[in-house]
Amino acid sequence: MCGIVGFLDKTKSRTTVGKIVLQMLNALGARGPDSAGVALYGQKKDKGMVVQIKLGKQKEATFIVEQLEEFGTISEVKIVAEYLRLVISLEVDIASFLKVVESLDPGIEVVSLGAQLEVVKQVGTPKNLESTYNISSFTGTHGLGHTRLSTESRVDLSHSQPFWAYGYADLAIVHNGHITNYHTMRRLYEQRGIEFHTDNDSEIIGIYFADQLSKGMVLQEVLEASLTDFDGSFSYLVSTPDSIGFAKDPFAFKPLLFTETDDFVAIATEEIAIRSVFSGSYTVRESQSKEIHIWQK
Amino acid sequence: MAEIICDNQSTRHINLQIKQLINQGETTFLIKEPKARHNLGVAILQPVNITFDGSVGYYCAGMIDGPTIRVKGSAGWGLAESMMNGTVIVESCVGNGAAASIRGGTVVIHDDAAARLGVSMKGGLILVAGNCGYMAGFMAQKGIMIVCGDTGEAFADSMYESVCFVGGEIAELGNDAIIEEPTEEDLRFLTLTFSNYLPQKSEYLSNNVRKYKKIVSGRKLWNFNKKEREIWREAL
Numbered sequence: 001m002c003g004i005v006g007f008l009d010k011t012k013s014r015t016t017v018g019k020i021v022l023q024m025l026n027a028l029g030a031r032g033p034d035s036a037g038v039a040l041y042g043q044k045k046d047k048g049m050v051v052q053i054k055l056g057k058q059k060e061a062t063f064i065v066e067q068l069e070e071f072g073t074i075s076e077v078k079i080v081a082e083y084l085r086l087v088i089s090l091e092v093d094i095a096s097f098l099k100v101v102e103s104l105d106p107g108i109e110v111v112s113l114g115a116q117l118e119v120v121k122q123v124g125t126p127k128n129l130e131s132t133y134n135i136s137s138f139t140g141t142h143g144l145g146h147t148r149l150s151t152e153s154r155v156d157l158s159h160s161q162p163f164w165a166y167g168y169a170d171l172a173i174v175h176n177g178h179i180t181n182y183h184t185m186r187r188l189y190e191q192r193g194i195e196f197h198t199d200n201d202s203e204i205i206g207i208y209f210a211d212q213l214s215k216g217m218v219l220q221e222v223l224e225a226s227l228t229d230f231d232g233s234f235s236y237l238v239s240t241p242d243s244i245g246f247a248k249d250p251f252a253f254k255p256l257l258f259t260e261t262d263d264f265v266a267i268a269t270e271e272i273a274i275r276s277v278f279s280g281s282y283t284v285r286e287s288q289s290k291e292i293h294i295w296q297k
Numbered sequence: 298m299a300e301i302i303c304d305n306q307s308t309r310h311i312n313l314q315i316k317q318l319i320n321q322g323e324t325t326f327l328i329k330e331p332k333a334r335h336n337l338g339v340a341i342l343q344p345v346n347i348t349f350d351g352s353v354g355y356y357c358a359g360m361i362d363g364p365t366i367r368v369k370g371s372a373g374w375g376l377a378e379s380m381m382n383g384t385v386i387v388e389s390c391v392g393n394g395a396a397a398s399i400r401g402g403t404v405v406i407h408d409d410a411a412a413r414l415g416v417s418m419k420g421g422l423i424l425v426a427g428n429c430g431y432m433a434g435f436m437a438q439k440g441i442m443i444v445c446g447d448t449g450e451a452f453a454d455s456m457y458e459s460v461c462f463v464g465g466e467i468a469e470l471g472n473d474a475i476i477e478e479p480t481e482e483d484l485r486f487l488t489l490t491f492s493n494y495l496p497q498k499s500e501y502l503s504n505n506v507r508k509y510k511k512i513v514s515g516r517k518l519w520n521f522n523k524k525e526r527e528i529w530r531e532a533l
Binding site for chain 1: 412
């Protein structure tokens, strides 16, 4: 059992997206106390990419920054808890950059990369996220959130969600369920040289999106294809810089509700997450089996 | 009428207040600001009237026997699960497993129902004004389900003695489900049911009542003979 949430502001203004996603997550805290995280979309960085790096055990953040200066101009550096956050005008391709970063220290991991996307996740409840990272101060247009009850894989930062679509800028996913053909799919990806960072089956959804979008498919097509490519129980959300979407498995095993008003779209595992944040009159509907949906900003 | 404002009260405390007031003789309740809390109004065994002034979460009205419960919003998974008797009305949509395993009573849903509506129902009446999702009526043993809109796939799969009526399109019939021509008595029953429970839509629904399909079990999956069947029916 996990809780997932998504929010998109339709007013084309920047809002307190961090606060909204966090409030929604808090309402679902009982669905998973193991870890919590958010994927938020802020103002586009014109001259760079925001990189969220989970630090390793051996090297200082300053050493990492020094090593990365040759890949572009680093305009912002911030170290909070386990993360090094930097903004870099990336002058090499993403794959090369990731390879270098993750060779600098065992345990180091790029948790997100994008002109707008920032992923922050950690072990513990959603409330802990706020006290460490001040998530509620983040302004932007949309975002995802996840609170996790681990059923199969380890409880640590890496195995937490959201997952960035590793190697594909600005795309993130959150998932509630089990991808039961995960091992089969993972083996096929690994045969192609694609690297996994965790044993969490949800990680494969991000990798699947990165792979399919890189082949030229559009988001709608990937969502549709996922209904047959994935086995098991799943309700997942996916986000890009200008959209947010979801898919639900053919057997409707996992809950996922949504509402759309003139001002916003809210999606959550339980309606309580929506009602606890948004007042007023609107209809919330449980999604049906095989249902997919995409909303644009 | 007793009014309870949920505010920051726990579900346990809200349910306890309802039961204490029933014991004191109160018969009508307005529960304000439920904000989709789970497990509200469960195991109410008296013929009281309870209105939730907003959406409710999972298992609302579960295991009830006799009350009339109205939800002025939507309801989460497991609405009215295992109810014995009473009436549950939801003015918006409901989540998965609504009216699962009900033994009696009436569940009315003004909008759509999600997956597994009325699975394993053993009596009662379910009326959905909108559409229903995947696998509605799975292994339903007795009782009547009416869906005015469309159904999802695997509709009425492995059903026993329940009878379903569908006004819209059936995405796919489940195993051993077959379509029969509704009788004139069936059509009179549908018209009366619309009039009783969906009065605002009754005229439109009744005018289209001849479009309804009747779905029953094909009885090919039944693993008992006619003699056993009578024993089984007696037991129900």
